[in-house]
Amino acid sequence: MVRWVDLTPRVEQDFFFAENDPQIADSRELARRFPAPEQILVRAAGADPATESGRRRLRALTDALAGVPGIERVYSVVTEDAQRSPLWRRLLLTEDSAVTNLVATTDGRDGRALVPALEAVLADHRDGDLDLAVSGVPVIVEQIRRNLTRDLAVFTLAALVLFGLVTAVVQRSARLVAGTYVTGLLAASITLLLVRLTGGAIGLLTANLITIVFVLALSHTVFLTAGGRRHAWDAHAAVRTTVEGSFWAMLTTLLGFLSLLLADARPLRELGWAGAVGTLVAFACAYGAFPAFFPASREGGAHVEDELVPDVTDPATPPARVARPGRRPLLAALALALVGLAAGLPRLATDPGLLTYFDADGPIRSALERIDADGGSAPLLVSVRPADGSPVDTRD
Template sequence: MKKDKDGKPIHPLRSVRDWKAWLKTFLPVVAWLAFGVLITAWMFAYVDLSPKVESNLFFSNEDPQLKEDTEIRRIFSQPEQIIVSARGDLHAAEYYEKVRELSEDFLALPEVFTVQSLTHGPDDVEDALKSPLWQRVVLAGEEASFVFLFLKEQPKEDVIRRIEKICEARKAPGFELMISGGPHIVEMIRRNLFRDLKVFSATALALFSLTLLFLFRSVWIVVGTVAASVISSTLTLIVNQVLQIEMGFLTANLSTIVFVLTLSHISFMTADWKQIMEADSNQENAGWKAAFGTLEAALWSTGTALLGFLSLFFVQAKSLRQFGIAGAVGVLFALFGAYVIYPWFLNCQKQSPNFFQAAPNAGGKIAAFLQRGQRWIFAICGVLVCVSCFALNQLNTDPSLFTYFQKNGDLRNGLEYIDHHGGSNPLNIVVSDPENPELNTREAMRKMWALHEALEKDPAVGNVVSTPLLLAEAKRSPLTFLMTNELVLDILGSKRFGDVAKYFITEDRKQALFTLRMNEGALQEKRLLIVDRIKGIVQSQNFNVDLVGGVFMLQGRLAALVSTSLLSGGALLNIVILAITFFLARSLRVSLAMLISLYFVPIVMFGILGWFRVPLDVISAPAVNLALGMGVDSMIHMVVFIKRKKMPIGKWDSWAQASSYLLEPIFWSTLVVCAGFAIFMLSTFPPTQRFGMSVVIGTILTPFAALFILPYLGGAEFSFFKNKNKRPRVK
């Protein structure tokens, strides 16, 4: 009979039992890894990961914010526009010929129905300089001219690329070309975001893995964490595709958010598993015991995050509603990955590894230091909150489009040049005259011309195109002085002149459209305030403002909705946290302490962004949700730990033990998340930089809220005369 290494006889069925035990332990791991590979391959093959934004700028056709803009498009058939700036010597014959060739190339595109340029509009350069219309529309001083492309519909990605190829082919010394316009700007943002997501998400995943390996010193834990997080993120993207939720600017970072939420659950489970293994290294199914031990806190934190995301469903913006639904799906899959997949990998680690520690008994020493200095750390956090409150009003939630591109980069320089010579962002205003029901009379035209000049004087307005400007241009022709305004408008509305009149005045002549090209570079206040000022100018000229639309207006409304969603989501979070914490702790003091502690994170985070004038755009805004999710998770685990150990919830001893126990998992998740997201700050795309920086700031602030502020508010006796010897010490 065969013997083992100790000389004992091996039972004939022992090898069979060992084989069955091996299958029971490792077969689920192999199955989950195979499943992860398959669904990841399926996702890359069938899920469209490219962010999409259309001309309605994040809004759906049913959103009330878009109704006025949709009505303007219906009445005046406003086409999409792309602007190309051509710098050179306007008076040179070679320059004029190059503009003509460029215009013809654009007209050859089937998606372009007409072009306005120096060669397709005015007779020549001298005529453009004398014209009230063309000097505003196609000239940029004496050094450049504009080529306007009017498109039949919202251009797709391939149309933008063909326009770029034409410009690249026609570019030459002394003939510098730069592209602008709403569709091109949106495409550049989408393209940069998609590129960074591919490059930096993969790099961040590698950094996550290396940091986990450095901390845990266990291949099984690292592989399990990565597998659970990747599967959770992948399933989230697949289900959102099934729910027809498109990948937008807000949902572009969703997979990263799900990855971090999964990692947060795993950190607390691994800490519980470590305690189990240190107590008895021969424990069977220690991974599942740790999972069941932390499941209650995970369920409560998942419920809180779920309600936080679902609160966005009631916001009147398509992108925010979709982000709320997609985030809710991601929260559920994060719980699934951590508590259904990860324990199988944790069971494969048969002994507690030598986790990283800076020094022997470092955890106990740090915990003791934190408890002794709790009051001072709390005071420092209070000072940070007070200082941050002064900077909240400086937070820029409505940044210029130029902040989406690298400063002094070629693309931004080109956009700023075009914007400086007449503006770049359209704002449409439909007016009517209560004194002159029909706007084709001489008096009505005189009033509209006065309004036109008043609008051009506003510092936020570049150029203005309107009916009186078209009429002034038409009356430069011989014999038109003999024609009535109505006859001239009829001629301008004919096919011969491209139906130009119908874009600016209705057939019944009761409403007129003023198209303003707004200066993005001069944006010193919120867009909605500028729009209100523009409406005031219109009303001061005795006109009614019937409709307001355009990309400039939609951007302002979106920025307002993002700010409102943060406030409304915070209000719902208040109610949820108070209810959940009171149910768990049966203590109003602890509920309020948790609420105050949680608000420390966004207040200081927004304060830092405000002090340093960092724009909070729609791409970096989800970083707040991620930081709050980690904060809620840590705090609920603190409360559940005290409850599970059956300690009094209002005593300092209880919170001291909870802080000591949860110090390691909170430190692990903070270090891993910061290491992964810090790489985003190396991007050349500013929104990606701001997203990474915001996540790192929020992640660093979370431990202060969970380990210092909450224990102090929840357990301290607030007595300056208390004997310090009674304060608990950590061995």
């Protein structure tokens, strides 16, 4: 699997948008007609450009940033006349005189090489008096990629350990625990291969796909284990009596993931497709592989607890034991609650805002909020063409 599937999270500049989103189509067309270098914005708080010491610190920071490989030019209050120029005044100065911006243009190289060098420079100049925040598309993309890589490793390992321990406590059988691991990892591997073959990749919300599929497969192994105990580990009988309930559980999960395909945001759609594939694969792997790990079938009756769990597929099971009259009010209440919750579907946010994807206390959101308060780090591009088609590079 490692050979055929690239587990490195793929994060691109337009990863929040769907391929058919008209906004991203317009943005790409503007970028094609008017190519421009990517920009990185640094917010420097604590160095007042009106003082000599503040300008000296800003000069040192500007020169250091300009020396970073991949940065073509740095604009700051020490390189441009921000007081006289309306353009630079809006870009470099803020309402707080002690806070100023530095704008760096890049040569478009990979952020995995650019951002670490940039962060090293900022760390050298950051102290108790000078607070530095950085944002911009190359920086955000690289920070997201790092977080996804870390989450992929941490959550996958945590899931394997945690659910392995839970399975060991519940199953109390090394054979069944091994079967659970094999089933979950097999389902995750096949899911990653299928997602890869269909053009998918590890993205913003699919970094934990291995964990998701492992848990989905685990739920089906619980069904099968209960059926195996009920039928003295007869695999055919266990599958026959549990497949219906397991199927409906799988179907509801599948429909939930498929509903995400209706969203506009690309991360949600990627999660919907990958989750749908994983749901089907987990069901197939659980019923195709896990019964092979059942202990040897034993002749004789079932366990004592079987009396507490009626076999609903047995014609001899009294109907009263399957659906007791006392449960009908509860079922009716659940149905009414479901209808009430369905009324909120039109209010579902299918295109959430950019900041909602990040932890409120995380470094990415913190930097975005601080820099956005001073005007933001991404320019608004507007294309203007005279109605009569005349050129715009004339005096008129």
